[in-house]
Amino acid sequence: xxxxxxxxxxxxxxxxxxxxxxxxxxxxxxxxxxxxxxxxxxxxxxxxxxxxxxxxxxxxxxxxxxxxxxxxxxxxxxxxxxxxxxxxxxxxxxxxxxxxxxxx
Numbered sequence: 001x002x003x004x005x006x007x008x009x010x011x012x013x014x015x016x017x018x019x020x021x022x023x024x025x026x027x028x029x030x031x032x033x034x035x036x037x038x039x040x041x042x043x044x045x046x047x048x049x050x051x052x053x054x055x056x057x058x059x060x061x062x063x064x065x066x067x068x069x070x071x072x073x074x075x076x077x078x079x080x081x082x083x084x085x086x087x088x089x090x091x092x093x094x095x096x097x098x099x100x101x102x103x104x
Contacts, residue, residue, distance in 0.1 A: 001055055001056075002054040004051040009069075010047050010054075014047050016043050016073070019043075020076065021040065023080070026083075026088060026089045031088075035079060035083065042076045045068075046076070049069040052065055053066055080094055
Protein backbone atom coordinates (compact mmCIF):
# COMPACT_ATOMS: atom_id res chain seq x y z
CA UNK A 1 0.00 0.00 0.00
CA UNK A 2 1.28 3.44 -0.95
CA UNK A 3 0.81 6.64 1.02
CA UNK A 4 -1.11 8.61 -1.60
CA UNK A 5 -0.53 11.91 0.20
CA UNK A 6 3.17 11.64 -0.58
CA UNK A 7 2.60 11.09 -4.30
CA UNK A 8 3.26 14.15 -6.47
CA UNK A 9 0.63 12.98 -8.93
CA UNK A 10 -1.97 13.07 -6.14
CA UNK A 11 -0.79 16.52 -4.97
CA UNK A 12 -1.04 17.79 -8.56
CA UNK A 13 -4.55 16.34 -8.75
CA UNK A 14 -5.57 18.42 -5.75
CA UNK A 15 -4.17 21.51 -7.49
CA UNK A 16 -6.22 20.62 -10.57
CA UNK A 17 -9.35 20.69 -8.41
CA UNK A 18 -8.51 24.19 -7.21
CA UNK A 19 -7.89 25.40 -10.78
CA UNK A 20 -11.12 23.84 -11.97
CA UNK A 21 -13.14 25.58 -9.30
CA UNK A 22 -11.55 28.90 -10.25
CA UNK A 23 -12.53 28.31 -13.87
CA UNK A 24 -16.01 27.13 -12.86
CA UNK A 25 -16.73 30.54 -11.33
CA UNK A 26 -16.63 31.99 -14.87
CA UNK A 27 -19.26 29.61 -16.24
CA UNK A 28 -22.93 30.69 -16.27
CA UNK A 29 -24.93 29.51 -13.26
CA UNK A 30 -27.47 28.03 -15.69
CA UNK A 31 -24.89 25.30 -16.27
CA UNK A 32 -24.89 24.31 -12.60
CA UNK A 33 -26.34 20.87 -13.40
CA UNK A 34 -24.75 20.59 -16.84
CA UNK A 35 -21.16 20.98 -17.88
CA UNK A 36 -20.21 22.72 -14.64
CA UNK A 37 -21.20 19.69 -12.61
CA UNK A 38 -19.46 17.27 -14.98
CA UNK A 39 -16.30 19.36 -15.00
CA UNK A 40 -15.95 19.61 -11.23
CA UNK A 41 -16.82 15.94 -10.73
CA UNK A 42 -14.12 14.90 -13.18
CA UNK A 43 -11.56 17.11 -11.44
CA UNK A 44 -12.39 15.74 -7.99
CA UNK A 45 -12.28 12.18 -9.28
CA UNK A 46 -8.68 12.48 -10.53
CA UNK A 47 -6.94 12.48 -7.12
CA UNK A 48 -9.73 10.37 -5.61
CA UNK A 49 -8.93 7.54 -8.03
CA UNK A 50 -5.21 7.89 -7.34
CA UNK A 51 -5.91 7.62 -3.61
CA UNK A 52 -8.21 4.64 -4.03
CA UNK A 53 -5.74 2.86 -6.29
CA UNK A 54 -2.94 3.33 -3.79
CA UNK A 55 -4.87 1.16 -1.33
CA UNK A 56 -4.92 -1.81 -3.70
CA UNK A 57 -2.69 -4.76 -3.00
CA UNK A 58 -1.74 -5.58 -6.58
CA UNK A 59 0.23 -3.38 -8.93
CA UNK A 60 -2.24 -4.27 -11.69
CA UNK A 61 -5.16 -2.82 -9.69
CA UNK A 62 -3.12 0.28 -8.83
CA UNK A 63 -2.25 0.88 -12.49
CA UNK A 64 -5.91 0.50 -13.45
CA UNK A 65 -6.92 3.31 -11.09
CA UNK A 66 -4.10 5.48 -12.46
CA UNK A 67 -5.45 4.83 -15.97
CA UNK A 68 -8.90 5.92 -14.83
CA UNK A 69 -7.40 9.11 -13.36
CA UNK A 70 -5.64 9.80 -16.67
CA UNK A 71 -8.89 9.31 -18.55
CA UNK A 72 -10.58 11.78 -16.22
CA UNK A 73 -7.79 14.30 -16.88
CA UNK A 74 -8.47 13.98 -20.61
CA UNK A 75 -12.18 14.40 -19.93
CA UNK A 76 -11.48 17.56 -17.95
CA UNK A 77 -9.31 18.94 -20.76
CA UNK A 78 -12.25 18.37 -23.10
CA UNK A 79 -14.53 20.39 -20.82
CA UNK A 80 -11.98 23.22 -20.82
CA UNK A 81 -12.03 23.17 -24.63
CA UNK A 82 -15.83 23.22 -24.65
CA UNK A 83 -16.12 26.19 -22.26
CA UNK A 84 -13.63 28.14 -24.36
CA UNK A 85 -15.45 27.24 -27.60
CA UNK A 86 -18.71 28.43 -26.03
CA UNK A 87 -16.91 31.67 -25.11
CA UNK A 88 -17.65 31.27 -21.40
CA UNK A 89 -13.95 31.34 -20.56
CA UNK A 90 -11.13 32.60 -22.74
CA UNK A 91 -8.22 30.29 -23.48
CA UNK A 92 -5.98 33.01 -22.07
CA UNK A 93 -7.78 32.84 -18.70
CA UNK A 94 -7.34 29.08 -18.51
CA UNK A 95 -3.64 29.36 -19.38
CA UNK A 96 -3.17 32.14 -16.80
CA UNK A 97 -4.83 30.08 -14.07
CA UNK A 98 -2.74 27.03 -14.98
CA UNK A 99 0.49 29.05 -14.92
CA UNK A 100 -0.38 30.63 -11.56
CA UNK A 101 -0.99 27.24 -9.99
CA UNK A 102 2.24 25.81 -11.44
CA UNK A 103 4.18 28.54 -9.63
CA UNK A 104 2.84 27.41 -6.24
